[in-house]
Amino acid sequence: MSSAATPAAPRAARRRDWRRRGDRFGDAALYAICAAAALLGAAVLILIAYEVVEGARPAIDKFGLSFVTGSEWKPTEQFNVFGAGSLLYGTLLSSFFALLLGAPIAISIGLFLSMLAPKAVRNVVSPLVEMLAAIPTVILGFWGVLILAPFVKSTIEPALHDTVGFIPLFGEPQTTGLSVFTASLILTIMIIPIISSVSRDLFMSVPRDMQDGASALGATRWEVIRGVVLPTTASGVVAASLLGLGRALGEAIAVAQVIGAGSEINIDLFKTGDTLAARIASQFPGALTELHQASLYYCAVLLLVIGVAANLIASWIGRRFSYAGGQVR
Amino acid sequence: MSSTLGSGGFGDRPRAYDPAAPLTPTGNLRRRQIFSKFTEYLATAAAIGAIAVLVIVIYAVVQHGIDAISWDFITKSAPEGVAPALVGSAVIVGIATLIATPLGVLIALYLNEYAGRRAASFVSLTMDVMNGLPAIIVGLFFFTFMVNQKGTLGLGQAGWIAGLALSIIMVPLIARGTQGVLRLIPKSQSEAADALGVARWRTVLSVILPSALGGILTVTILSIARAAGETAPLLLLTSNGDISRVVLNPFEALASGPTRIYTLSEEANPAGFTEAWGLSLLFISFILFASLGARALLARSKRKTSS
Numbered sequence: 301m302s303s304a305a306t307p308a309a310p311r312a313a314r315r316r317d318w319r320r321r322g323d324r325f326g327d328a329a330l331y332a333i334c335a336a337a338a339l340l341g342a343a344v345l346i347l348i349a350y351e352v353v354e355g356a357r358p359a360i361d362k363f364g365l366s367f368v369t370g371s372e373w374k375p376t377e378q379f380n381v382f383g384a385g386s387l388l389y390g391t392l393l394s395s396f397f398a399l400l401l402g403a404p405i406a407i408s409i410g411l412f413l414s415m416l417a418p419k420a421v422r423n424v425v426s427p428l429v430e431m432l433a434a435i436p437t438v439i440l441g442f443w444g445v446l447i448l449a450p451f452v453k454s455t456i457e458p459a460l461h462d463t464v465g466f467i468p469l470f471g472e473p474q475t476t477g478l479s480v481f482t483a484s485l486i487l488t489i490m491i492i493p494i495i496s497s498v499s500r501d502l503f504m505s506v507p508r509d510m511q512d513g514a515s516a517l518g519a520t521r522w523e524v525i526r527g528v529v530l531p532t533t534a535s536g537v538v539a540a541s542l543l544g545l546g547r548a549l550g551e552a553i554a555v556a557q558v559i560g561a562g563s564e565i566n567i568d569l570f571k572t573g574d575t576l577a578a579r580i581a582s583q584f585p586g587a588l589t590e591l592h593q594a595s596l597y598y599c600a601v602l603l604l605v606i607g608v609a610a611n612l613i614a615s616w617i618g619r620r621f622s623y624a625g626g627q628v629r
Numbered sequence: 630m631s632s633t634l635g636s637g638g639f640g641d642r643p644r645a646y647d648p649a650a651p652l653t654p655t656g657n658l659r660r661r662q663i664f665s666k667f668t669e670y671l672a673t674a675a676a677i678g679a680i681a682v683l684v685i686v687i688y689a690v691v692q693h694g695i696d697a698i699s700w701d702f703i704t705k706s707a708p709e710g711v712a713p714a715l716v717g718s719a720v721i722v723g724i725a726t727l728i729a730t731p732l733g734v735l736i737a738l739y740l741n742e743y744a745g746r747r748a749a750s751f752v753s754l755t756m757d758v759m760n761g762l763p764a765i766i767v768g769l770f771f772f773t774f775m776v777n778q779k780g781t782l783g784l785g786q787a788g789w790i791a792g793l794a795l796s797i798i799m800v801p802l803i804a805r806g807t808q809g810v811l812r813l814i815p816k817s818q819s820e821a822a823d824a825l826g827v828a829r830w831r832t833v834l835s836v837i838l839p840s841a842l843g844g845i846l847t848v849t850i851l852s853i854a855r856a857a858g859e860t861a862p863l864l865l866l867t868s869n870g871d872i873s874r875v876v877l878n879p880f881e882a883l884a885s886g887p888t889r890i891y892t893l894s895e896e897a898n899p900a901g902f903t904e905a906w907g908l909s910l911l912f913i914s915f916i917l918f919a920s921l922g923a924r925a926l927l928a929r930s931k932r933k934t935s936s
Contacts (some may be wrong), residue, residue: 323828330830334739337732338752341759344797348762348770351781355773362721395771408675416669417676429679435922436687436858438887442894446902447689489686492679520665543761550763553860553887557894577765580896581861584769585868600769604762611761615754 343519352604355597360589367598373563375583375592382595384602386565390573391606394480394555395548398487398571403541406492410499411525426500441557444486445478453477453484458571471568478560480568482618483578486554491544498540502533535617542614550607552577576603687917690909697907707872711908716875717788717883718912720859722795724792724879725799730849732796733803734838740804741811742833760801768862776866786867788876788883794862802852803829803845810844811837844932850923854916860887867890886912 359367363382370383380536406414413422457473506529514524530537532544552575560572561582576599589591654662679717736756740749771794775782784790795840811834822832838845863885870884886908893905 323831326830327828330833331743334735334743335748337735338739338744338748339753340732341736341800342750342755345755345758345775347764348766351773355769404677405678408672409679411742412672412676416672423928425676425680427921428674428683428903430924431917431920432679432683434854434858434916436887436909436912436916437684438858438860438890438894439690440686441912442890442905442909443686443689445894489682496679497916519888520661522665522668523661525668546761550761550765552763552765553864554892557891569771577763577861580765580769581864584772584865597773600766604766607761607763608758609767611758612754614761615757619750 308616311608318435326498332473349604352597352600356594356601359594359598360601363527363589363598365596367595368439368602371563371565373579375588377589380589380591382591382598384576384599386563387574387579387599388602389565390480390559390562391549391575391577391603393569393573394484394487394559394575395421396453396544397480398548399541399545401484402488402491402544403495405488406495406544407499407537409492409496410503411529413496414503415521415525415529424498430493432489432495437551437554438557440486440489441554444482444554449477449479449482450484451477452479452482455507457481461570468567469569471570474570474572476560476572478558478572479558479570480573483555483559483573483575484569486558487551490551490554491548494547495531495540495544496535498543499537502536502540503529506532534554535620539614539618542610542617546610546614549575549610550577550603554580556582576600576606608614677922687913690906692907693906694910695904697903698910701912702907706874711872711886711904711911713870713872713875713884714886714889714908715911717870717879718857718885718887719868720877720879720883721788721792721795721863721885722853724789725795725856726849726853728793729796729799729803729852730845733800733848733852734807734845736800736804737807737811738837739831740808742829744839756804758800759797760805762797763861764798764859765861765865767794769863770794771862772865786869786882788867788870788879788881791863791866791883791885792879793855794866795859798859798862799852799856802855803848806848806851807841810841810848811867813844814840844927847923847927847930850919852922854920858887858912858916860891863888864891893896 359382363370367382367384368388369385370381371385371387372379372381372383373386375380402530413426413429417425453473453476457470457477460470461473510528510532511524514528519527555575556578559574559578561574561578562572563574564571566573580596580599580603584593584596587596656824703715704710704712706713736752740752744752771790773781775784775790775793776786777783778785818836818840819832822836828837867882867885868888869882870888871882872884872889876883890905890908890912893908
């Protein structure tokens with residue numbers, strides 16, 4: 301009451317009022333900007349899906365679902381027939397083989413880093429393994445063409461054929477070394493760092509008490525891993541593997557370089573093949589006809605469906621079953 | 630249990646006394662321990678194998694690329710050098726970084742400061758999907774949407790569109806990384822600000838962001854290293870870049886390192902391989918130094934904040 305008489309008080313009150321109004325505006329603005337950024341991400345995703353499906357429209361109209369099963373791919377004017385069967389097969393074969401090869405190695409690396417390596421070793425080895433993911437895929441592919449493929453042809457193919465040749469996957473050695481097998485090896489190199497860094501974090505989040513408890517009951521280190529660490533993190537490890545699979549499915553450049561662009565469905569890994577993503581990368585810039593381009597968009601639609609499914613399942617598993625908040629990084 | 634003890638322990642013929650005997654594992658335990666050791670060796674071998682692959686790849690790139698590297702190679706245009714590709718890559722990645730960093734940081738802020746549980750899980754799902762989006766599809770989208778003359782906007786190939794495409798790849802990386810950095814900031818700091826009656830946006834701008842700045846920088850460098858080597862989108866969006874002169878204008882098609890390496894490797898002309906190896910060496914060394922440096926920085930700042 302008495303303070304109202306002095307002239308300073310109304311000014312202070314007004315200033316406070318302004319400030320409060322400003323704060324309210326600032327809060328709302330920052331909230332709006334942040335929310336808009338988040339929404340923009342979702343909008344872009346929807347737009348991407350829409351444009352790709354739109355681009356594929358002519359091919360979807362013409363071939364329908366038979367595009368998925370047919371494996372004829374003749375882009376020249378006179379034939380103009382397209383089918384992604386062999387590409388779908390090549391995509392799945394190369395990626396799953398890479399996962400088969402890469403996941404056990406990557407999980408072992410995760411175990412090594414989280415449970416066996418002393419801190420000093422871990423601090424050196426983990427960034428080095430993650431460096432593998434930092435190598436640009438185009439350089440990995442270039443290395444694959446010039447160095448890995450000749451080595452595969454001269455050494456690995458004959459060796460595998462001689463020892464486990466009774467499995468139809470490992471047929472007669474071929475002439476160039478450009479093959480589904482080589483592509484799988486490149487993909488393996490790409491997915492190992494992804495899976496291993498996620499699984500390392502998972503393993504490190506397993507409570508010490510549980511491991512110590514198992515040890516106190518006389519379990520050896522392997523038995524602790526087998527009985528405590530792996531079961532508690534199994535869902536996260538599966539999610540990590542799916543994440544790696546998603547990466548392998550979508551890789552275009554490195555695969556296009558080393559897979560040899562074949563169009564047949566072969567069980568033999570040493571023959572050439574092609575994947576959806578690689579076919580888009582290698583043929584889209586020089587597409588011959590409308591329909592050719594639309595078919596490549598159709599491939600992109602298939603890839604989008606498979607890739608997004610792998611990622612969604614991974615993040616669903618990660619959320620649903622996570623013991624220790626199985627989160628990437 | 631007691632019967633085996635009775636028959637084995639006392640009754641039979643006496644042996645020479647060995648004080649270490651009870652401590653030496655035998656039988657089943659011995660087998661279990663050997664198996665455990667064996668798996669440990671396997672895990673170690675896996676780690677060594679991964680590093681060996683890294684060393685082999687880098688060694689090959691250095692061995693073949695070192696001959697190509699010279700001052701002219703870096704500073705001149707084709708046919709002597711690759712300057713246009715380097716400058717083009719820098720422009721494209723620069724644009725991508727300018728777009729992606731603010732967006733990524735804002736999304737992370739939204740997730741950490743504002744979003745309720747459902748909104749947060751929706752947005753992080755979006756980020757997951759974006760992160761898993763094949764790069765070639767991002768490129769295809771921008772080709773249809775902006776580049777293709779018959780498409781929606783029909784702008785033709787341009788460096789800035791490639792930058793936009795790379796920013797789509799960088800945003801989820803930056804958002805995820807920044808989120809991790811923000812989580813490391815002690816809650817007590819923003820609580821102290823709240824207690825003083827500071828508005829939320831002031832807290833964000835003057836307390837949270839300054840203490841996260843180092844981490845955000847690191848995250849940005851890491852995602853730059855990732856984007857610099859990305860090829861697939863560039864192949865569709867800016868493949869017609871002129872390699873005979875340095876172009877700075879992002880509204881033209883720009884040459885870039887990755888597309889150049891790809892073209893050279895597809896041409897299968899041994900003369901071009903030297904150039905490709907040289908470019909690979911330049912890119913790999915930039916990427917390795919950038920990401921190792923950034924990681925070291927991150928580790929240091931983590932130690933600082935946690936202690």
